Amino acid sequence: MGFKPFVTTALAIMGMAFAAQADENAKLVIDGQTMITQTKAPAFVENLDEIYSGWVFRSDETQALQLDDFDNPGFVFLDQGIDLFNTVDGSEGKSCASCHENVEDFAGLRAKMPRIKDGKLQTMEEQVNECRTTRMGAEPWKYSGSQMTAVTALISLQSRGMPVDVAVDGAAAPFWEKGKEIYYTRYGQLDLACANCHEDNYDTMIRADHLSQGQVNGFPTYRLKNAKLNSIQGRFKGCMKNVRAKPFKEGSEEFKALELYVASRGNGLSVESPSVRN
């Protein structure tokens, strides 16, 4: 007999403590600035009333890491981003800073990405690589490599606190529709669509994981799981593998359209880059 009943009871109580419940009262305030982590869903999001930042679904310990930039492990990579931003590379003898003297000038950009440029859907990673190849005469960076995520995090940080506001109509409409279709399509041997978990079942536990709405307002995001900054499309890839599906390629038309659609579902939430997640 001994300890067993006690242990079982303790585990049962722990189990209850783990029971999913988004902490709607927790406030994300960074450097005196209050982030919008919950707001009314955009009208075009048919099946949600409220939208929530992924921060809301994380444990108290994980949440705390994002409250102070000194505690936020993502900022180690931000320092690398600053170095890369100032590093001359390529045949033209330029760095990012040669054209963009003040990185602060990028305030607002993250909130609008991905966007339509010259009739095409463009992600921030593509914009960075376009600058590198056409203006700097440098090699493009790997889509979700450490250099890319460090610099996109630095650029995104300039928009922190601003509400996500990606365009979904006009020239963006066909891309947005395509992204929406992918969001609701089941993939993989497990036959799951994004919507099955992140729309129909957010705020419930799937074994040890507390399902969020899959919002991307905090990307690039530092994940405790892999201790690095993660890109939006890198995360999409991970999700597809989890459902045992062959992922689309990073930078593919499919993932770009999905990124636009998923980003738009977060219109109104604050940009939190670089956020901290598990």
Place this chain on the structure above:
Amino acid sequence: MKKTIVAVAALLLGTSSVYAEVIAPKNVVYQDGAVSKSLTGVAGDPAAGRKAFLNRKQGNCLACHVNSDMADQPFHGEVGPSLDGVATRWSEAELRGIVSNSKKTFEGTIMPAFYIDSGYNRPLDKFAGKSILTAQQVEDIVAYLMTLKTE
């Protein structure tokens, strides 16, 4: 002792050769979502089923369902209903149907079909043409579920 083991092994081998007729996923017959015929003809093993239920690469049923029989395990999922007393609510044939392809019972459900080998999109190469569980694993899990009765 040794002789007994050999005899038992021979008996087991004999059994499996007699009942080697495994029903392929595409040949499973559903009636209102239920599958009355065993997929293997070999009785399910509840102990093996309990393990497959827990295994994250097999049933991983606990990912979505609470199960008080596994109170010693942390992290019971909440996506699907509790499985406490599931054998009181459903027959063996119904449970076999739900585990094999729950979409035949619950239209549009999030629950994956554990015994289909086609009809899904873009599977990773290593899973293409395969079912999540083998026929015997389905039988084992059904046998385990049949032990979950409400008193």
